[in-house]
Amino acid sequence: MEDGTGRRPMGGSHQGFTLGFPESAGCRRYTMRFYIHLCVMTLPFCSVGTPVSSCSLSTKAMANYTEEGDIILGLLTPTSASFTRPVVTFSIQPPPYPCDAFSSDLYKSILALIFAVKEVNENPNLLPNITLGFQMFDSCYSESGSLQAIFQTVSSNDNQIPNYKCGSKPIVPAVIGDISSPSVATARVLGLWRFPQVSYVAAIPSLSNKIEFPSFIRTTVSTRSQPQALIGLCKKFGWTWIGVIASSADYFVQGVVEFRREAIQNGICIEFFETVSFSPFNNKIPKTVENVGRSMARVVILYCSNAEVFLIFREVLQQNLNGKVWIGTEAWYSTPPIDKQFLTILNGTIGIARSRAIPPNFSNFLQTFNPSKYAKLPFVKTFWEVLFNCKWPEGEVNIHAINVGQVNKTCTGLEKLVTNDMAEFNDPTSQFVSMAHNAVYAVAHALHNLLHCRPGEGPFHEKSCANEHNIQPWQLLHYLKRVHFVNTAGEDVSFDANGDIYGSFDILNWHFKENRSQFKKVGTFSDHVDQKLLINGSAIFWSGGQLPLSVCSDVCPPGHWKKPRKGQPVCCYDCVLCPESMISSETNSVRCFSCLEDFWPDNKRTKCTPKVVEFLSYEEPLGLVMTLLAIMFYVTTMMVLIVFLKFRHTTVVKANNRNLSYVLLLSLMFCFLCPLVFIGRPVTPTCSIRQSLFGIIFSICISCILAKTIIVVIAFKATKPGSNLRMWIGSKMAILVVSMSTIVQVLIILVWQIGFPPFLERNYEVLNGVILLECNEGSVAMFYCTIGYLAFLAIISFVVAFLARNLPDSFNEAKYITFSMLTFLSVWSTFIPAYLSTKGKYIVAVEIFAILLSSFGLLCCIFAPKCYIILLRPSMNTKQYLTSKK
Template sequence: MTVVKQTAAALQSYYSKNYFDYLAFVFAVEEINNSSELLPNITLGFHLYDSYFHPFFVFGDTISIFTGMDTWVPNYRCKMSGTLAAIIEGLQPEESSQMSNIFRMYHYPQISFISQSLLMSDTAKFPFFYRTVPSELYLCAGIIRLLKHFGWTWVGIIASDDESSLKAIQILREGIEQNSGCIAFIETVSHTQSNFIPIEKGSKIEKIIKMQSIKVIILYMNAEIMFYAPDLVAFPGKVWISKTELYLPLQVEGKSDIKNNTLSFAIDKRKIPSFIKFIQEVNFSLLPSEYDTEQWWRGLCDSQCPKNIKRFCSSDEKLYILPCNNDNIGMNNNVYNAVYSLAHALHDLFMSGSRNNTTWSREMLKLSDYLPWKLHHYLKNVHFKNNLDEEIFFNENRDLNTGYNIINLVYLPNGVLHREIVGSYNPYASQEQNFIINEKAIVWESTFTQIPPQAKCSESCPPGFRKLTRESEPICCFDCVPCPQGEISNQSDMENCVKCREDHWPNHKRDTCIPKLIMYLSYEEALGMALTTSSIFFSLINAIILGIFIHYRDTPIVRANNRNISYILLMSLMICFLCSLMFIGRPEPLTCILSHTTFGMIFSISLSSILSKTITVVMAFHATKPGSKLRKWMGSRISYTIILSCSLFQFILCLIWLFSAPPFPYHNMQSEIGTILIECNEGSVIAFYCVLGFLGFLAGISFITAFLSRNLPDSFNEAKYITFSMLVFCSVWITFIPTYLSTRGKYMVAVEIFAIQASSAGLLGCIFMSKCRIILLRPDMNSRKSITKNN
């Protein structure tokens, strides 16, 4: 014998705006009762209650559910119908929470198809609460992703002041700040004052909204206070992001103040199969109704309704009063899924006690007396595929794995409101697919100067600049300052500039690092060419003078001035001119070593030769005096000894220099901005200055000796010319030292070359030019007779 039992479920929050939810509920129950596979021989029934958005009625309806009577008598039940299995409700979060506090005492499962409250995700506090909508935690994540996509970093928030919304605001704040955004303002509206905002509060909100710097505002308010939406979205130049669809007029006459500037998050809904057919064929007179719902049903008979939803009615039903607006017909799968989840849980409960899974005994049907305690386990683990081919199961927080659609509310030119789906957010999809936005489908307000609009407290800092946060202001409000010297920023809105590598330098815009300019004294540039030319020119002059002295080697003036020492001096000076060429060109290890040591050695030979000539002149004058003991020292031996000993000492200093710390090429990256100076580092500074010091010592001794001998008779007096030459030499090198130390790079090398050439030219000119003049232009003075006469 087949036994038919009746099980009851309750649906809360019945009101005209949610009439579709009621119809979807009825349709789902009818479909399940007609199914031979799901709950066979079991008929589902339901009771319908209306809360009227008031806690008083919520409490009253809750008591009525348990007592079965309109009279509120707690803990007493007048059992007039089948067993109460669960409560399916469509209340706002606070009302849903109030019901849960009562239902959990009796262990009744509570399934919500509207409440997304963050607080009710706590399974410890709400152990019997389920919902077929996602938690607002994911709604907050979706809003943050939307802000990040458009680069909106300066936003305001208007929210209701209930506990769940305040918690959501905190999550939004943290998420926005993690993405380098800031909250311009947060204003809360009392959730208990439906349809009313105090004048002072409204004026404050209006004043804040009108601020030019605030372009994006998040409306995080519950549906019951969303009736302010038409007034809010009338402000031009603002983008509104709503956590739910706004209650805007479905059609406006003439020019509307409402702007096309709203993006709303709506729970993803699917069309229920055969639901339209159910609406077209059902006898609505058998359903509970009131005046507005009756007019809605009659509106479906109007010829202006689309054919896919138009009902075929008798003539007396065709009284058309309400407009035929049926955008949401069939889009009620949250209610549909709630009913089916409960039905499958009941089915699993009953089947768990059946061995053949086809028939139930009378004893097994008695399990229905314990439904509240047993159904919770099966509802928590329910898993099935609905008629929309969706996987239905509750996650660890007892939410269904659904997402959101992003809707752009647009008033068409004919004044009709159009809801365009422009994107979606599904936290359960893959990383690449969980957030989708179609910017081309969004209709923006015409007053926006930039599409999409920008929402920043400060304009982005371009590459080459960094952000400098303004004192006592949020991090989104900043000034842009150029990167300091040697640093770049290659992206917009960088907090800090990045230093270039040591061998690179910022370009003019300071947005990329470029290789530093390599600088050294080259033969190709004008300065290098000039010094090369002068070196070759002086060496040629030197060679000509040497040639003259060799050609006129037997003349008295050449012989009288110790011609062999003159040859050595002329050859060393010529090498000095040519060794300056080693300082020109890219410094290499070999050229650095040779240029400095050759310079030290050759100059020591030149100065020791001059010293030798000076001493020879002095000794020659004193040796002519009667009884002079200097006669035995006369000859070339003393001159060569001086040259060899001085040169050997300098050679030893150079060897010590080379073996301790020889000169080497050095890439100087600090001396000049954006330049790598390739120069010869002296290596051992002490050795370098010892070599220069010895040259200075030789020059000083030669100068003093020559100066003291300047008044000797003319025929022997070469000391006068040596005095002038050493005066020039010392003047050049005394000036060289501070100039050398104060210059860098190729100019330092140029100073060194100039000092070598100038001092060498001074020696050459002062000592030999007058003799060449006599040899070439005054041959009459270049005779023994003339010398004897002058003597």
């Protein structure tokens, strides 16, 4: 609905509406939505029949340099700077932003843009039958200049009508430029329309944010890659304790914030962080340099501009500060403040600079470049005057050029631009030449892909393609983000999801030799490959003759770990030897690692070695001695048995119940063989039977002795007339005592074997570095029950024998049994504490020793006196002697 004037009324507060200029002849409308809050706004909108001038902004059109073509690109190229800032009182119309000082810093990149457009137009395989043109604006290093230029560019008219295109001029699908600060402003505006902007200079990190700047793309490396390159250098050379001096400018602040984040993640500590600014009233730099001198860090990273580095180095000379290694960033290192007094400071420093691959034909273009061919190119003659320190004969060329010193010659236009320095990092703008060249080619390839889209295979709605006669900026942006090509220098060019080109830096080393200072390329850094940093350490010249060390604490060798110092950064630590059971195989290990169960650290605790598997073996001396003793005692017992068998009809053998003696000697023989089951590598079957065998055999031994004792007592008691004990003197009593006593032990062992069976165990805890192969008894209580029952039988035998000690000596064996039981109980009473206090294989040795000693005690105490009589005193081995009063 329109009012009588043909204007469309606007809504009230809190309502959205479309800013709609009526489409008249030659005018095309772009749609933009605004939201108005608590206000009503009235603007003189265009209507049909209304002159275009009545709806234009009241701003003077900017001058530009134009080359016609089928498709026009907008170029924002800062050429001059402002040294004066007009005071705006708003009592009169504000004057335009002044551009009163020519700057030659980026002028070669402007020539690279012109060369790239020319090269694309001459390439039959890229945009065939279509010529590229451009409108070039001087943004004057200012936000206002850049904004005014883009409004004029997208309007395609001297009258700046936002969001509107009038006239029949070719469309402008993309803008190339500008530097960092102005690009932030232009990217916000162009992002509203999704209008592509490709910058070849702006490196400020925040422009990678695609939420704020959705249509911004750049062919220069974002400063996000620079911190990674610096961190890579620090890690390569082992610098973990560094200092940082940073500029307070926004470009450097964003970069250094990213650097600090990367440093924390990579274990690099910043001892001091100082900020400086380039200002005539700045008195902080002397204090900053004093802090650098007092610091322990030998490596100092300068995140500053060239001018600030100049002030820092001047103060370094005044304070005579030595022994520091200065690390340069791309902002100043390839164009450091050249002054003879600074050569000693710069000598041996290392830094990074953006890689530059100069287009192969650009040198020829510069060699044939003549200002007369591009007479309308802004400031071309001024650039010539500054570059060659000459003066044109025309009086009109006196543009506010920066002072170039005494001019002694006249410009002819035949001077040749030097191009050899561009590849040697001596040309401060050479890096921007390749980036500007890539920017034009990126847009050209995107246009080529857009125009060669096949219907039905397009990327848009229902697989449609763009209208080549009405290319929408957002459609070109779609192709531009996905462009991928190889430039004329052979480099692969593509963009990541943030619209940034993959970062690539050259590592440079400043070397002063033979009164000549020069850069030397010693490595590269690329953030899109697996091995990001490649550097030739042997090619680097260090001022001290060797790689400087910049750490808070010395390197911890393998076998140690870094123990943090309380209250200090993580880079400050003490080297502590790893615990006994742990190792560290790397230098500067942050912790020690435990070995696997079957392994143990070596003496230096740098690697794990297999643990010693320990058990009582036949090969070692202790096992060998125990084996020999067991065999010797076994043979001795066998000989005693042979003697008793041979002299079985003699009085001594008969008088002591020879059948029980035979059983006792046989059981003692098996007792001496028991240790052989304990010696050697244990296995599960031996673990199950060895304690059972020991318990049952010893039960037979002690029960035989008990039976002997009881029979002796009964024998003497049965001599009384009318005694009923005579019936128990025979073998019945012996069988009863031995069988009953043994059956109880068998029952105990059955409960043990069924309920808590012994098993083979690998014990890692007893001895460090040793795996003890041992038999776990399954139940310690059952083990002590077995020994306890043997002790019970021995105590009964001891008591009975002790009570029978006063019986007549001729037939009395009680004294020998008493001594044998006393020996048995003494051995096994000392076994318990010895068993509990011993570790490893010596536990088995203690038990074997107790078995051998107790068995040998029984053999000696009971059978030695008898063998003495049988073998040495046969006269005593008669019935008459035994029945005599003697």
